[in-house]
Amino acid sequence: MNKFSIMIIASLLVFNYPAFCQYISISAGTGIGTYSLGDLKKLNEDLMLGMPVATKVVNSFPPYPFFRFSALWENEKLGLGISVSHCSTGSRIHYADYSGTISMKQLIRCNSFGIPFHVKLTKKEDSKAKVYFQLEPGIVMTRDVLRQYMSVYEETVKDDYTFTSESMYALAGFSCRYQLKKVSFMAGLGYFFDTGGKLFFEGNSEQWLVDNSNDPIKSNISGLRLDISVGIRFPWEFPKRLSRQPRVRQKLNFWDWMLRYRPIPAPRPF
Numbered sequence: 001m002n003k004f005s006i007m008i009i010a011s012l013l014v015f016n017y018p019a020f021c022q023y024i025s026i027s028a029g030t031g032i033g034t035y036s037l038g039d040l041k042k043l044n045e046d047l048m049l050g051m052p053v054a055t056k057v058v059n060s061f062p063p064y065p066f067f068r069f070s071a072l073w074e075n076e077k078l079g080l081g082i083s084v085s086h087c088s089t090g091s092r093i094h095y096a097d098y099s100g101t102i103s104m105k106q107l108i109r110c111n112s113f114g115i116p117f118h119v120k121l122t123k124k125e126d127s128k129a130k131v132y133f134q135l136e137p138g139i140v141m142t143r144d145v146l147r148q149y150m151s152v153y154e155e156t157v158k159d160d161y162t163f164t165s166e167s168m169y170a171l172a173g174f175s176c177r178y179q180l181k182k183v184s185f186m187a188g189l190g191y192f193f194d195t196g197g198k199l200f201f202e203g204n205s206e207q208w209l210v211d212n213s214n215d216p217i218k219s220n221i222s223g224l225r226l227d228i229s230v231g232i233r234f235p236w237e238f239p240k241r242l243s244r245q246p247r248v249r250q251k252l253n254f255w256d257w258m259l260r261y262r263p264i265p266a267p268r269p270f
Contacts, residue, residue, distance in 0.1 A: 023074045024236040025081075027186065029229020030067050035089050037061045039196075039217040040106060040144070044091055046212055047104055055095040055102060064089045068227060070116055073236065076125070079118045083136065086111050087221065100152035107145040110221055112169060114138025121174075129178045134190065136171040142219040144199055163209055165219040167197035173225070184231045189224070196220035 041060055048055050064087065072081030086109075093104040118134040146161040173190020196218035199209040209217040 022076065022236060023233050025072045025074055025079070025184070025231050025233045026070075027072075027184070027229045027231030028067075028069050029186070029227050030065055031188075031225060031227025032063050033066050033087055033192065033221075033225045034063045034223035035061050035087075035108070035221045036223055037089075037108070037220055039211070039220065040091070040108075042211060043209075043217055044093060044104075044106070048093060051093075051095070051102065053095050053097075053102065055093045055104075058092045058094045060091045061089045061106075061108070066225070066227075068229065070229075072116060072118075074233075077120050079116070079132075081116055083114045083116050083138070084112070085114070089221075100150070102151075103147075103149040105145075105147040105149075107147070108219075108221075109143045109145075110140055110219075112138055112140040114169070114171065116171075118175065128180070129176060132175045132177065134171070134173055134175050134188065138169055138171075139166060140169045140194060140221065141166050142197070142199075142221065144219065162202040163199035164202050165197035165199045167195045167219065169194045171225065179233070182233050184233055186229045186231060188227050188229075192221065192223055192225050194220050194222045 044057060044060065048057070066085055066087035068083060068085040070081055070083035072079045074080075088107070088109050090105060090107045092106075093102075095102045114136040115138060116134060116136040118132040120130055120132055122130040142165045144163045144165075146163070148157070148159040148161075150157045170193045171190050172193070173188055175186055175188035175190075177184050177186045198216045199219055201207045201209075211217055
């Protein structure tokens with residue numbers, strides 16, 4: 001079973017869940033995450049070995065903010081819904097002297113689509129602050145742009161290479177919500193586990209990026225996720241089907257039948 005089949009099954013579960021929920025919650029937030037990207041860090045080391053001069057890594061995929069939007073159907077204990085998030089990070093190799101400049105950048109952009117699920121852990125029903133355990137499987141699509149720039153005296157060379165990948169992920173952690181009537185404030189901490197996917201050349205699914213050992217280089221944005229968000233909660237009632245009224249057959253007597261169904265004769269000419 002491939003990852004798209006898994007997401008389709010999960011989506012069907014989401015859209016069948018509203019019949020059992022009491023609220024719908026919409027939230028938006030931001031946070032900061034760490035990104036492992038071990039294969040891409042190794043790629044930077046291999047690129048530096050091929051340089052004619054001693055270059056230096058200025059940035060190596062540092063923690064960077066991400067943004068998130070989610071919509072959940074909830075009852076007093078459980079919640080299930082859909083989410084969309086975007087994150088980015090990058091790296092830069094640089095060298096400069098009187099003769100020119102050498103620079104190599106990797107710009108990472110990721111969009112993820114998930115099915116978040118949470119369970120309430122707080123036992124006090126009247127407490128405004130509640131703690132939840134959350135689990136979110138999904139698909140992450142990664143885009144890596146490798147930019148090479150070299151300027152020596154009056155000659156300049158620029159090259160851009162774009163790679164894309166798709167992989168499955170799972171986000172697990174804990175969150176705390178403070179509810180004020182319809183408005184809620186949330187904070188969460190979790191770990192984002194990415195299975196990683198091959199980085200294919202954009203537009204060509206038969207060629208992918210490899211290292212010096214001819215092994216495929218994979219994207220992997222696994223790491224910690226810390227976020228805060230604001231949400232709005234609405235009461236929800238699943239629409240009930242209208243009951244079909246039984247058809248009542250009317251009894252017609254002979255004269256009603258004659259008046260209703262008797263054909264009208266055509267007028268006779270004079």
